[in-house]
Amino acid sequence: MKLSNGKNILITGGAGFIGSNMVEKLAENNRITVVDNLSNVDERYISKYLNKKDFRFLKADISSLHERSDLTDVDVVVHLAANSDVRNGSNGPEVDFQNNVVGTFNLLEYMRKNDVGEILFASSSTLYGEAAVLPTPENYGPYMPISSYGASKMAGEGFITSYSHYYGIRGTIFRFANIVGKNSTHGVIFDFIRKLQKNPEEPEILGDGTQRKSYMHVQDCVGSMIHVHEKSAKTDIINLGNRETTSVTKIAHTVAERMGLPKVKFRYTGGIDGRGWAGDVKVAQLDVNKLFSTGWTNKYDSDGSVDVAVAETLKQMGWRK
Ligand SMILES: NC(=O)c1ccc[n+]([C@@H]2O[C@H](COP(=O)([O-])OP(=O)(O)OC[C@H]3O[C@@H](n4cnc5c(N)ncnc54)[C@H](O)[C@@H]3O)[C@@H](O)[C@H]2O)c1
Numbered sequence: 001m002k003l004s005n006g007k008n009i010l011i012t013g014g015a016g017f018i019g020s021n022m023v024e025k026l027a028e029n030n031r032i033t034v035v036d037n038l039s040n041v042d043e044r045y046i047s048k049y050l051n052k053k054d055f056r057f058l059k060a061d062i063s064s065l066h067e068r069s070d071l072t073d074v075d076v077v078v079h080l081a082a083n084s085d086v087r088n089g090s091n092g093p094e095v096d097f098q099n100n101v102v103g104t105f106n107l108l109e110y111m112r113k114n115d116v117g118e119i120l121f122a123s124s125s126t127l128y129g130e131a132a133v134l135p136t137p138e139n140y141g142p143y144m145p146i147s148s149y150g151a152s153k154m155a156g157e158g159f160i161t162s163y164s165h166y167y168g169i170r171g172t173i174f175r176f177a178n179i180v181g182k183n184s185t186h187g188v189i190f191d192f193i194r195k196l197q198k199n200p201e202e203p204e205i206l207g208d209g210t211q212r213k214s215y216m217h218v219q220d221c222v223g224s225m226i227h228v229h230e231k232s233a234k235t236d237i238i239n240l241g242n243r244e245t246t247s248v249t250k251i252a253h254t255v256a257e258r259m260g261l262p263k264v265k266f267r268y269t270g271g272i273d274g275r276g277w278a279g280d281v282k283v284a285q286l287d288v289n290k291l292f293s294t295g296w297t298n299k300y301d302s303d304g305s306v307d308v309a310v311a312e313t314l315k316q317m318g319w320r321k
Contacts, residue, residue, distance in 0.1 A: 001075065003026060003074060003229065005030075007031070007075045008031045008033070008076075009077075010033045011032060011033070011034050012035050012036070012062050012078070012079050012080055012107065013033075013036055014034030014043075014078075014080065015034060015045060015057075015296050016080065016185055017083075017084075017179070017184045017185045019220075020062070021182065021218045022080065023046055023049060025226065026078075027049060027052075029057075031054040031055070032049070032055050032301045033057075034046060034055075034057045035062060036059065036081060037060060037081075040084065040085075042055070045183045052282065062081045062099075062106060062107045063101040063106045064084055065106060072114050074114065074116045074118070075117070076116070076119070076120070077118070078119075078123065079119055080122045082103070082152075083095045083099040083152075084185075085121070086126060086147050086150075087279070087280075088149075089279060090148075090277050092279040093151075096148040096149050100149070100153065100155070101156065101320075102161055103249070104160070106153070106261065108160065116169070118172075118174075118229075119160060120172050120174065120225055120229050121157070121173045122174055122176075123153045124149070124150065124175060125239070125241070125284045126149055126150035126284075127150045127151075127175065128284075129145045134283060135286055135287035136286055136287055137239070138233075138239055138290060140287065147279030147281075152193060155217075157237070160173060161235060162188055164235040165229070171234075171235045172228060172229040172235070173178070174228070174239075175239045176221065177214050177239075177241025178239060179217075180216070180309035181219060181221075181309045182218060185219075188248060188307065189251065190210055191206075191311055193247075193259070194279065196255060196256060196261060200259075200261055200264060202264075202266070203264065203267070203268050205248060205250075205252055205266045205267070205269065207259060207268070207270070207276035207282075208271065208274030208278060209249035209252070209268055209275075211248045211276060211282050212245040212281070213245055213246070213248075213284045214244065214248065214285050214286055214288075214302055214306045214307050215300065215303075216298065218309075220240075221240060223296075224298070227296050228296065229293065231295075232266075237293060239286040239287060239289055241285075241288050241291075241292060241302075242288065242301050242305065243288060246302045246306060247278070250303075250306075254303075258311060259319065265272060272289060
């Protein structure tokens, strides 16, 4: 289904980082409903749409959608609502189970009851765990996630493919690398900026700084989601990211340089095996050949995504040298 011509699109988590960028991309030519419980962010990133025709905001939990009777006109769901911070689960996995597993299940129940036929789902590279094959292709297995967040995404994927088989709901499942850019609410860049603001002398880096991951700019993320979903005719799974990786230390230096603090000395917490926290995958590199074989090209590589995202985040925070 084309997502560009007068569709009724429900975006869960639409007030958040990736969600608000998705709203920007889709609002021009479609009728948008955002469902968000505002647990991670307020309405600031979607405030300009709140009084617009063809835009509806429901402050609600996705777990309650299957009990509502006022959402009968939806053609397609973009499912982004989740506990999005991998670290949270190490303090209690319930947050991932409730929001990401029960939430996704109840959303699918809502879709089944209301004949909504298509879903785009934000899954994650964390479901691969510490993959023995790098770059990791979509058909790598067995999945052995090391965080409850990764486990919850694995469950979400499984429910989507089963609902696809039982009820004909078509799902496009996207396993994201680290997404960065405008409107971010959390993550490595956001953390470093905050730390450097508080302590420009000796800010802390979680782990040993050698953690290496692939980064993707949010514009490439939302653009490729739409591109891939429109091209695909059946339920499918696809990695989203860039070919190369970049290290946590390199990102920290990029942030410091952009803030005019090139001589800053970072202090490493060390962590267990150099990880930032329990459940932090040390090296994540996705095989993105399937993405590029659809004809999609990213505007930014990993380092370019980080660099642009640092500038965008600093600007949004009103930071001046
Ligand atoms: N940002 C990344 O690097 C990244 C990487 C992999 C996967 N993802 C996934 O992409 C999606 C979007 O992530 P994001 O970075 O924009 O995070 P975000 O926290 O900015 O956005 C998630 C939004 O969902 C809302 N939400 C959370 N639980 C909810 C619930 N139960 N009911 C209704 N709303 C709820 C939050 O208030 C928030 O606005 C998430 O599913 C996340 O797991 C993100």
